[in-house]
Amino acid sequence: MAFSSNGQRIVTGSQDKRAKVWDAVTGTNLLTFSGHTNRVWAVAFSPDGQRIVSGGWDQTARVWDAANGNELRTLVGHRRAVLSVAFSPDGQSVVTGSQDHQVKVWNATNGAVLHTLRGHGASVFSVGFSPDGKWIISGSGDQTARVWDAASGEELRAFKGHGSQIGSVALSPDGQWIVTGGGAVRFSPDGRSVVANIEDDPTAKVWDTGGGMEVLTLEGHTGAVSSVDVSADGRLVVSGSFDGTARVWDVRSRREVQRVSGLGAPIRAVAFLPDGKRFVTGSFDRTASIWDIASGTELHKLEGHTAEIFSVAVSPDGRRMATGSWDHTVRVWDAATGRHSHTFSGHGAKVYPVAFASDSRRIVSADILGVGKVWEASSGKELVTFRDTKLLWSAAFSRDGRRIVTGTHGLTATVWDAASGKEQLTLKGHTEHIHAAVFSPDGRRIVTGSADQTAKLWDAATGEELLTFKGHSDWVFSVAFSPDGQRIVTGSGDHTIKVWEAASKEQVAKWQEEDRAATAVEQAPANPR
Structure with a gap:
C-alpha cells in the first residue's frame, strides 16, 4: 500500500493479481489495474502522482497511468518475484528489489535496465531513493541494508547489525539518516520521529549516512587489546594485549604480519617509530622493548622502572621515547640505542x-x-601543571601543540591550554569512564574510547558530539586516527581491533567496497605521539 504525495489517493496490491487506487477520504475505488499474472506484492506512486509502479510474483514490474489505468510499460528482467518498487524523486527512474537477490534500476519511460545492483545474499524486501536521487537504499533478508550510487550502480556501504531480515528501509527527508527494521518503518515528514512496526522484529535501527561505519575487524588476540597505533604510511596497525603479545597487521591484506610473544606479562602500551620499521612495547614486567618489524627481533630492552609500565610514546622526530610507570616517574630514552637519558620525578x-x-x-x-604535567623533553624541566578531580587515563597534544586532551575516570574528556594549564572545553556524552582520547591530525576533531563500549567523535572547537561508534562488546581501551584523519582505529577488551570511517558522506562515496578495508588507514603523515 502507498499514498500519493498529496495524500488524497491510496494504491494497493492484491493476491487477485490486480492493483487498485482508492480515494483516501471516502474509500471509493477509483481505478483497477489488470495485467499481472500473479499476485501484486509492491506498489508506489510517482512523485507527481501521475503514474504508479507495481511489482508482482510474475517476475515483472509494471508502470501505469494513474489517471486512466492504462499500462504504460512492463519491466522484464528479474528471475523471481519483484518484492519492492520505488520511483526516483524526478520520476525518471524506477528501482526494484527481487527474490533473485538483485536490485535493478530502470528508465521509467522506455523500460530499459540502467543498472543491476548485485551484493545482497537474499531477497530484497525494500528499496528507495535518497531525497536528492543520488543514492539508492535497499534492505534484504541477508540482514543488511546497502547504499548504492544511483548514477553508477556502485555499492557505497553496507549496514550490518540486525539479527534477522530487514523488511523495510527509509531515509529521513534531509537524507542524513536511514532507518531499518524487520517490519514497516517510516520517518515523520519533519524527520524528527520514526514509526516502526516491531511485531515481526523487535528492533529498528537508525544509521548515520555520513559515517560511523565499521569497516574492518582484526581478530587473533586472546586477551584485552590495551593499545593500538598506526604506522606513518598508514599501511600497518600494531596492537598490544593483556595476552602478552604484540601483533602487527597489514591493513591491505587484513593479515597479521608479525607477532611478538612469550614476554611473560601483559603489554599495556605500543607505538610505532616514525621509520615504520620498528615499534616499542611497554609491559607490566617493568620493561619496554624496541622491536624490528621484519624479523620480530628485540633490538633493545629498556630497563630501569621499578613498577609496571603503563604507557609509551615516541617523539615525532624519532630520536626519543618516553615511558610512564606506576613507580611515579617518566623516563626518557634514546630511540637509537635504548639508553636512558632522563627521569622526570615530579609526580x-x-x-x-x-x-x-x-x-x-x-x-x-x-x-x-x-x-x-608538561615537561621539556631535553632537560626534564617542568613547564606546566594542570589538575583534574579524577584519575587521568590518557593525555595527548593537538598537532599544533597548543592544546591537550585528557580522558578521565569520570564521564568526561577535557581540553586544556598547553601553555597555561587552563581548562578550555569539556566533552560530555559517555556513560562510563574514558580510557583514551586523541586529536585528529588536523586538530579539528577528537576521538574518545570508553568503558561504555563505545568510541565517540567530537568537534574539538565546540565540544559537539559528532558520531558514536558502536560494535565492541567490552571496554574501548585505545583509539588512534589514521594519518589522514579519515579512519579511526579502536582496541577493546573484547580482544578485537576495529577500523571505522570518520569522514563525511561525500568522502565515503568515493571509496569502493573492495578497497574500503584495504585503504582504511593508508594515507600520509602520522599522528603526533
Missing part, C-alpha cells in the same frame, strides 16, 4: 599516560590523582 602517584608534542620538544604526562 606523586602512579603515572598513566605520556605523549610528545609534535615538535618533539615537550612531553605531557598525568597520574592517578588527576595531576597533569
